[in-house]
Amino acid sequence: MSTVTHIQSKSGFTRMDNDLYEALIGAELSGRELRVALAIHRQTAGYNLESACIAASYIAQMSGIRREDVSRAISELIRQGVIYRDGGSRSPIGFSPVSEWKIDKKNTHPNKPKEVPQCGVSDTSNVAFLPHNKDRNTNTNANALVVDASASTAGEEGRHGNGKAATPPDQAKAVRAEKIPYSRIVEIYNQTCGHALPQCLKLNDKRKTNIRGCWNLKINGVQPFRASEFWVAYFRDCLAVKHYVGDNDRSWKADIEFLTRESTVLKVLEAQQ
Incomplete structure (x- = not known):
């Protein structure tokens, strides 16, 4: 008895180009980016279209991903050349040729923990927050520069008379100002x-x-x-x-x-x- 499951045409199906299919399998996309990419494919190739105007809210409904996170994933896919959008946020979306993809290297040493944690997901559109690094006595500013936490606290400790040298006022002011890049x-x-x-x-x-x-x-x-x-x-x-x-x-x-x-x-x- 054959174990092949035949496509039920009455329920519909979406064809995918083999090169695109294999490229998505091998791409180092995040789980959220891949789900959004598949949703875009469903709304384009699934209707025999090269591109289509697809609202982030509709992809959110399809995927179960929050709309804000969908918007961020779309921005990341555009930046990496996986999809394209001609114009603003309401313009049609389509897949770019696989040869034009420039996927970020997520982790070149999969058996070792990442030295710099990736951004955590935010609650608003197109945005990710830098995570708190609780394992190190440093703060990360918005430029991804690591600032020694002791530099911002030395002035306070000096004023409380704990014997440590206080940070010069101008230097402390510069550290605080750097928080807004x-x-x-x-x-x-x-x-x-x-x-x-x-x-x-x-x-x-x-x-x-x-x-x-x-x-x-x-x-x-x-x-x-x-x-x-x-x-x-x-x-x-x-x-x-x-x-x-x-x-x-x-x-x-x-x-x-x-x-x-x-x-x-x-x-x-x-x-x-």
Whole structure:
């Protein structure tokens, strides 16, 4: 008796290109990224389409993954060249040729623990948080630089008269300031928006205040702007707003100061819901 299960045409089926199938099997994607990729394939090839407009909320419903995590997985798949999207967050999605994939090396020594833990999942769109490293007496800042925890506490210990040398005030201030990576955020803005919007050449007090407001902004109990990935996704969404890129009667264009205002941030994020 044959053990082959024949496809029941009445229930439907989706064909997958063998090269794509084998590439997905061998790709070092995370479990969430793979599930999202399969959902995208189902909504494109499953309907004989090369690309399609697929809402993150719909993939979330299919996969059981939170919409915010779906958005982050889509961003990671685009960054690694697995899928493409022409335009903003509502544009059609499709699979790129396998030859163009550039998958991150997740762990080149599978039998050894990763020296740097990967980002934990956030609760908002397109964002991951740097994890707490409880096993080491260091703090990790948003630039992925490890800062000696003793540097930020030495000043306190010196003031309490425990015999240890206190950190000079200017040095302690510099350590605290580094917690908000202004230079990295400016770099992300210039790289993402510099071709369409005015480059940011200098941060004044107003711009720093706006960035600090974004950094501390809480949405659903989390602070999404504390990850580089979220800044990239946010600035890309801003570019999708025609008015911001000069499509208006004054040819006015937004700049980093405008895009980091709380009113602008909330308007752009709420439009993605």
